[in-house]
Amino acid sequence: MTKRQFEDLLLRASEVARDRDFFLIRSQSLLGTCSSIPRDFPKTIEADLYPRRHPEAWTLLRSRLGKGSAFFRRNGYHIDCTDPFLATLPDGWIERLISFRTARTKGVTAWCLEAHDLFVSKLVAWRDKDVQYLRKMLAHRFVKAATIFARINDLSMDAGRKEELSGRAKRLLAEQRKPNPHTKRPKYRR
16 A cells, blocks of 8 residues: 555545544554655555544444445555554553654544554564564664563563563564575665
């Protein structure tokens, strides 16, 4: 999904839900922290939006803008109403949300996860697509190791599970340190 497509989806979600503020979790959250997502990131056709002030509108959003809707068949992308409170996120994530609002969204705002919170959430989910995404976040230096480990410590879970997540993060970070002749390093730093 392109930035322009996301802006269109956000506007339409606002019309359907009669809400001007949405949580944006998962992959598209990077829109809040970078002007454009690098081309080599895994592609997605959905945005995990959830109405912030009128959560009861999620069923209407799914039927009108979700997978299988006329909107999806016409445009090739859709909304996935994911309740952010069901995701495993570090304590304090709400205070770190980053607003995504452009001239095209006409004041409608997507409140995006901060990059380290997004990283830890994907570290918990640990599906193949999440692991690919985490590797790209590290390759493009969207996150810092020290902050990743601090956010893991801020998770509400037992010490054994935190240790497991720290091990995953250490393995991913170690991969990034090994030179790979097939991977080009970005020319910029964040």
